Amino acid sequence: xxxxxxxxxxxxxxxxxxVVLSGVYSFLMATVLVALDAVDVAMTEASVGAGISxxxxxxxxxxxxxxxxxxxxxxxxxxxxxxxxxxxxxxGTFGLPAFSDPQAPFHTHVVPRYLNDGPKETGVPNVVTAVxxxxxxxxxxxxxxxxFTAGIGVIALLRTPRRRRGKEKRE
Amino acid sequence: MTFAGHYTYWxxxxxxxxxxxIVIARGNLVKKLIGxxxxxxxxxxxxxxxxxxxxxxxxxxxEAFKVYSNPLPHVLILTAIxxxxxxxxxxLAIAVRIREAYGxxxxxxxLAVNGSDEDRA
Amino acid sequence: MRSEVVLRVxxxxxxxxxxxxxxxxxxxxxxxxxxGFQAGVITAAALIFYGLIxxxxxxxxxxxxxxxxxxxxxxxxxxxxxxFAGLALGGNFxxxxxxxxxxxxxxxxxxxxxxxxxxxxxxGVMLKIFYMFAGRxxxxxxxx
Numbered sequence: 223x224x225x226x227x228x229x230x231x232x233x234x235x236x237x238x239x240x241v242v243l244s245g246v247y248s249f250l251m252a253t254v255l256v257a258l259d260a261v262d263v264a265m266t267e268a269s270v271g272a273g274i275s276x277x278x279x280x281x282x283x284x285x286x287x288x289x290x291x292x293x294x295x296x297x298x299x300x301x302x303x304x305x306x307x308x309x310x311x312x313x314g315t316f317g318l319p320a321f322s323d324p325q326a327p328f329h330t331h332v333v334p335r336y337l338n339d340g341p342k343e344t345g346v347p348n349v350v351t352a353v354x355x356x357x358x359x360x361x362x363x364x365x366x367x368x369x370f371t372a373g374i375g376v377i378a379l380l381r382t383p384r385r386r387r388g389k390e391k392r393e
Numbered sequence: 394m395t396f397a398g399h400y401t402y403w404x405x406x407x408x409x410x411x412x413x414x415i416v417i418a419r420g421n422l423v424k425k426l427i428g429x430x431x432x433x434x435x436x437x438x439x440x441x442x443x444x445x446x447x448x449x450x451x452x453x454x455x456e457a458f459k460v461y462s463n464p465l466p467h468v469l470i471l472t473a474i475x476x477x478x479x480x481x482x483x484x485l486a487i488a489v490r491i492r493e494a495y496g497x498x499x500x501x502x503x504l505a506v507n508g509s510d511e512d513r514a
Numbered sequence: 515m516r517s518e519v520v521l522r523v524x525x526x527x528x529x530x531x532x533x534x535x536x537x538x539x540x541x542x543x544x545x546x547x548x549x550g551f552q553a554g555v556i557t558a559a560a561l562i563f564y565g566l567i568x569x570x571x572x573x574x575x576x577x578x579x580x581x582x583x584x585x586x587x588x589x590x591x592x593x594x595x596x597x598f599a600g601l602a603l604g605g606n607f608x609x610x611x612x613x614x615x616x617x618x619x620x621x622x623x624x625x626x627x628x629x630x631x632x633x634x635x636x637x638g639v640m641l642k643i644f645y646m647f648a649g650r651x652x653x654x655x656x657x658x
Binding site: 224225228229231232237240241244247248251254255258259260261262263266267270271274275278279281282283285286287297300301303304307308311312315316318329332333336337340341347348349350353354358361362364365368369371372375376379380 | 399402403404406407408409410411412413414415417418419421422423424426427428430431434437438441442443444445446449450451452453454455461462463464465466467468469470471472474475476477478479480481482483485486487488489490492497498
């Protein structure tokens with residue numbers, strides 16, 4: 223269903239419907255993530271992707287206009303590039319371990335330490351919160367700084383300069 | 394190399410290339426940003442899908458469960474989602490400013506206006 | 515006119531629950547899914563919801579610009595404060611176990627304050643970005 227949604231989003235030219243479809247896509251992705259046992263990530267994806275992203279896209283759409291123009295040239299080259307990339311990536315997935323293999327190195331390298339010692343050392347049963355805030359606290363610091371920078375960037379881009387308003391008042 | 398073993402990866406590849414196609418083949422700036430968001434969510438799927446253990450549960454330690462799914466990609470992807478929305482917000486702010494400066498957010502029209510400016514200068 | 519009344523009533527009923535749910539997600543993040551980011555986004559969503567129903571000037575009265583901008587910086591300051599507290603009390607930067615004589619309690623305290631810092635910054639940034647996008651008119655100046 224998500225593949226069908228993606229193709230619909232590619233073909234649609236009315237941007238408002240593309241934004242609504244992207245909200246549906248986020249909710250479907252959150253459902254898939256719950257099926258894969260990633261409950262923290264699903265909650266974040268649902269609230270961020272379907273909530274904040276949709277609001278920001280609608281705000282930008284109001285300011286920018288809501289129709290996409292018809293492409294001038296038939297997109298043969300990008301389509302060929304897409305097919306080549308699909309072939310290369312599918313060839314690459316044959317080297318990956320099978321789905322849900324407990325002996326894959328993914329599961330045996332450092333994760334047993336987090337699962338066994340995490341609740342004992344930090345007193346927090348939710349291993350994701352423990353790893354995020356304590357074991358990998360530097361990464362979370364970087365992430366908070368990235369969010370802060372994005373806020374400052376939007377303020378700097380969309381601020382109205384005071385000089386222009388002062389000049390208009392004088393004239 | 395069974396079909397069921399790799400179906401998730403192939404769906405991820407389809408979503409990834411769908412998003413990439415929107416970015417490279419469409420000229421509208423806002424639609425390109427949406428394509429970028431689709432590409433990013435497919436990468437989230439690529440990271441989290443191998444972490445799932447069939448018969449396991451969410452990685453919240455409790456007495457009733459013995460097998461847990463891998464929590465490490467959850468942590469990384471949580472950060473990635475928030476960084477993704479920050480990127481989207483900044484990209485949309487730039488698109489709004491481009492619209493005010495050039496009058497349109499279609500790539501062809503912007504390049505035409507830019508080219509005529511360069512011819513005059 | 516009737517649909518506007520429905521929106522206002524439903525909004526007044528739902529927004530306190532949304533804020534309460536955000537606080538629940540924040541503090542229960544240790545025992546279930548949740549944590550700083552989700553709680554921050556839900557808080558911002560509750561305030562954006564208020565702004566969508568009652569208008570942007572009403573939202574600006576509830577959360578004025580200076581407050582939102584200071585929230586953005588305050589969260590990063592709280593996070594760095596926890597890091598420097600670890601440094602001051604004898605450990606490395608962002609060490610939690612020195613914050614309390616019992617190291618597990620120290621971890622608890624560190625994780626709590628770090629999540630509060632994340633909540634504050636994420637709420638401030640999401641709300642500020644919404645104000646910037648919604649407060650701008652199509653011709654490029656501020657919405658009058």
